[in-house]
Amino acid sequence: MTTAIYGVGAMGGAILDGLTAHGDGEVLAVARTPERATELRERYADRPAVEVVDASTAAARADVHLVVVKPYAVADLLAQVRDSLRPGSVVVSLALGVSLADLAAALPDGVAAVRGMPNTPARVGQGMTVLSPAADVTDEQLQLVRDVLVPTGATLVLPEAQQGAATAMSGSAPAYFYLVVEAMVDAGVAQGLSRSDALALAGQAARGAGAMLVETGAEAALLRAQVTSPGGSTAAALARLEAHGVRHALADAVAACAERAG
Ligand SMILES: NC(=O)c1ccc[n+]([C@@H]2O[C@H](COP(=O)([O-])OP(=O)(O)OC[C@H]3O[C@@H](n4cnc5c(N)ncnc54)[C@H](OP(=O)(O)O)[C@@H]3O)[C@@H](O)[C@H]2O)c1
Structure with a gap:
């Protein structure tokens, strides 16, 4: 071949x-x-x-x-x-x-x-x-x-009609995750971690979360719930992400990419 x-x-x-x-x-x-x-x-x-x-x-x-x-x-x-x-x-x-x-x-x-x-x-x-x-x-x-x-x-x-959506969800999507990790590393440094430790932690969390999604085939919402104790620290973090409009930001980003790529 x-x-x-x-x-x-x-x-x-x-x-x-x-x-x-x-x-x-x-x-x-x-x-x-x-x-x-x-x-x-x-x-x-x-x-x-x-x-x-x-x-x-x-x-x-x-x-x-x-x-x-x-x-x-x-x-x-x-x-x-x-x-x-x-x-x-x-x-x-x-x-x-x-x-x-x-x-x-x-x-x-x-x-x-x-x-x-x-x-x-x-x-x-x-x-x-x-x-x-x-x-x-x-x-x-x-x-x-x-x-x-x-x-x-x-x-x-x-x-072929779904190639634009596929670009927004896959071709361009690694960049979204890199942006999230980049922001997390800055946040980790603000919490007193070294950049390399912050990158190791955020990168491995991204790798692990991705592997869980792909290997279990479970809905993201279910896997998220498994990390979220009622009234706990993860719930506090997620509430802030929701308050800052992370869902709307992603929906808007995917739509903008799909529109250009279709
Ligand atoms: N980057 C991504 O994440 C990504 C994701 C999905 C799809 N794509 C698609 O992949 C394609 C390439 O993107 P890229 O980001 O890899 O661009 P890139 O880094 O600029 O690479 C394009 C390469 O094509 C070469 N080239 C141009 N004309 C050629 C020819 N006639 N024969 C042989 N080589 C030629 C260039 O070589 P020279 O050094 O000689 O100029 C250059 O190395 C694009 O169509 C893009 O839509 C990219």
């Missing part, structure tokens, strides 16, 4: 790290300039599964093509590789707002298109990629894409 990654920036680099740390297939990292190729070869010198190539070479060799360039660069990239893509291969655009209709217009017949939205915890194998396949993508092709992404974390298949 050969996977090509076009665009080894913040997101593509996270996916590449996830794939090569936990996966076993060949990964073609696409560089668009000789300088960038040299830089990527040096960066990934310790990972034999990674080969740095140009876009046309990747297009001719890969089974699955992960397009992780900025949205405005997708059309030019696909125009460049269009004639080299093999029939039966699958192009997965992970670029915000690039629609399946845009992809269909840019790709030759016989090349399947999937629209996706990843997030950066892919780097540590804890990402989520929301996938929306075009109507002509076979079950086998969709499963192939999901299998390729396993080392980066989970996948979820949703209709």
